[in-house]
Amino acid sequence: MSLRQIHLLGSPVLRQRAQEIGVVGDEVRALIADLFETMRAANGVGLAANQVGVARRVAVVSVEGAGPEGGEHVLVNPVVLESEGAQVGEEGCLSIPDIYGDVRRADRLVLEATDERGVRRRIEARGFLARAIQHEIDHLDGILFIDRVGALKRRRLLAEWRKARKGQEGLLRDVVPEGASRL
Numbered sequence: 436m437s438l439r440q441i442h443l444l445g446s447p448v449l450r451q452r453a454q455e456i457g458v459v460g461d462e463v464r465a466l467i468a469d470l471f472e473t474m475r476a477a478n479g480v481g482l483a484a485n486q487v488g489v490a491r492r493v494a495v496v497s498v499e500g501a502g503p504e505g506g507e508h509v510l511v512n513p514v515v516l517e518s519e520g521a522q523v524g525e526e527g528c529l530s531i532p533d534i535y536g537d538v539r540r541a542d543r544l545v546l547e548a549t550d551e552r553g554v555r556r557r558i559e560a561r562g563f564l565a566r567a568i569q570h571e572i573d574h575l576d577g578i579l580f581i582d583r584v585g586a587l588k589r590r591r592l593l594a595e596w597r598k599a600r601k602g603q604e605g606l607l608r609d610v611v612p613e614g615a616s617r618l
């Protein structure tokens with residue numbers, strides 16, 4: 436396993452529609468392990484392959500809780516079968532650090548996704564888990580949460596982002612595990 440660099444807003448791979456996975460083999464399993472490791476090191480609750488520069492349909496989520504409320508899920512080639520209800524809540528993104536906005540999402544989802552063993556599974560999700568899954572599936576379609584906040588709010592968030600990024604170059608972020616930078 437290894438930590439991967441995270442692509443930041445402006446990196447073209449975040450806007451690509453990720454390609455379907457054919458067979459879940461060792462290469463895909465290594466990608467899944469790296470996504471989990473990088474997500475945890477960055478204190479995230481989800482990470483999509485686009486965000487580490489790989490435009491393939493693979494994402495992971497880890498939300499506290501059990502059953503439809505939480506848990507760890509591997510999402511290879513996810514397909515939403517049913518969605519209903521609505522919820523509005525704050526989202527952020529490891530590719531747009533320190534920027535947050537309220538996003539409207541479906542409250543309940545039934546989806547199908549392949550896991551790390553290549554088994555197609557049906558997943559039911561509610562509340563924050565449903566939110567996290569919708570956010571990650573958006574990534575696989577090249578969509579970011581700032582696309583879903585409304586035009587005025589988006590302009591404000593982008594201005595905030597540009598201000599925060601002033602003087603910084605590059606569109607890759609090194610993930611440093613918590614504590615590692617402290618002596």
Ligand code: NI
Nearest residue numbers: 527528529530
């Ligand atoms: Ni994100």
